[in-house]
Amino acid sequence: xxxxxxxxxxxxxxxxxxxxxxxxxxxxxxxxxxxxxxxxxxxxxxxxxxxxxxxxxxxxxxxxxxxxxxxxxxxxxxxxxxxxxxxxxxxxxxxxxxxxxxxxxxxxxxxxxxxxxxxxxxxxxxxxxxxxxxxxxxxxxxxxxxxxxxxxxxxxxxxxxxxxxxxxxxxxxxxxxxxxxxxxxxxxxxxxxxxxxxxxxxxxxxxxxxxxxxxxxxxxxxxxxxxxxxxxxxxxxxxxxxxxxxxxxxxxxxxxxxxxx
Numbered sequence: 676x677x678x679x680x681x682x683x684x685x686x687x688x689x690x691x692x693x694x695x696x697x698x699x700x701x702x703x704x705x706x707x708x709x710x711x712x713x714x715x716x717x718x719x720x721x722x723x724x725x726x727x728x729x730x731x732x733x734x735x736x737x738x739x740x741x742x743x744x745x746x747x748x749x750x751x752x753x754x755x756x757x758x759x760x761x762x763x764x765x766x767x768x769x770x771x772x773x774x775x776x777x778x779x780x781x782x783x784x785x786x787x788x789x790x791x792x793x794x795x796x797x798x799x800x801x802x803x804x805x806x807x808x809x810x811x812x813x814x815x816x817x818x819x820x821x822x823x824x825x826x827x828x829x830x831x832x833x834x835x836x837x838x839x840x841x842x843x844x845x846x847x848x849x850x851x852x853x854x855x856x857x858x859x860x861x862x863x864x865x866x867x868x869x870x871x872x873x874x875x876x877x878x879x880x881x882x883x884x885x886x887x888x889x890x891x892x893x894x895x896x897x898x899x900x901x902x903x904x905x906x907x908x909x910x911x912x913x914x915x916x917x918x919x920x921x922x923x924x925x926x927x928x929x930x931x932x933x934x935x936x
């Protein structure tokens with residue numbers, strides 16, 4: 676019996692199957708090849724990058740919770756020059772579409788990294804991680820502010836030659852309004868959800884366990900929340916959605932794929 680055809684096309688990107696990874700869980704390039712061949716996936720979304728070196732958040736950064744993982748890594752990055760010399764050659768060697776995740780703390784930073792990645796000519800798309808405080812607008816995350824999200828997507832689209840994905844923050848109060856805003860700005864697809872904010876307290880010390888005090892929650896505990904939010908946005912927009920959050924096996928995948936009623 677021939678293998679089933681699982682191919683999909685999202686924002687003009689042909690994927691041999693609908694499976695990819697969340698950028699925050701994967702790493703900077705092909706390091707996960709020691710666990711499984713990267714090419715088995717439909718697309719690869721490497722860890723988020725900036726144009727400059729960034730140390731990330733103070734340790735400890737990880738704490739296991741019931742059915743999940745509390746994290747506050749802070750998206751550490753090397754320099755752009757390091758990315759070009761160390762990561763790009765490995766990414767170019769992979770036989771799979773690559774959607775590079777990027778972030779900035781201002782609109783100009785987003786536009787800069789988008790233009791640089793687009794000009795490299797090796798990526799199938801660019802994912803805007805919108806869960807970063809807007810330093811020029813009072814510190815509110817781009818992903819919580821429809822106007823700020825609209826502007827950063829609009830400007831990024833003007834400077835990119837490849838599809839732009841917007842990664843949404845899991846905020847009930849602004850989720851649909853931000854999704855509609857970036858759709859109107861011309862975003863090609865949405866990826867969701869990013870990890871919701873979380874905190875864990877050590878009952879013995881009465882202090883936060885994570886070095887940054889607050890972080891995000893990931894793992895199986897997140898799946899039902901993610902499935903609901905994908906369903907909510909699916910009813911509000913007319914662009915493709917890549918759903919993620921708490922996926923552990925094929926049953927979870929089916930929940931996201933059939934979340935279209």
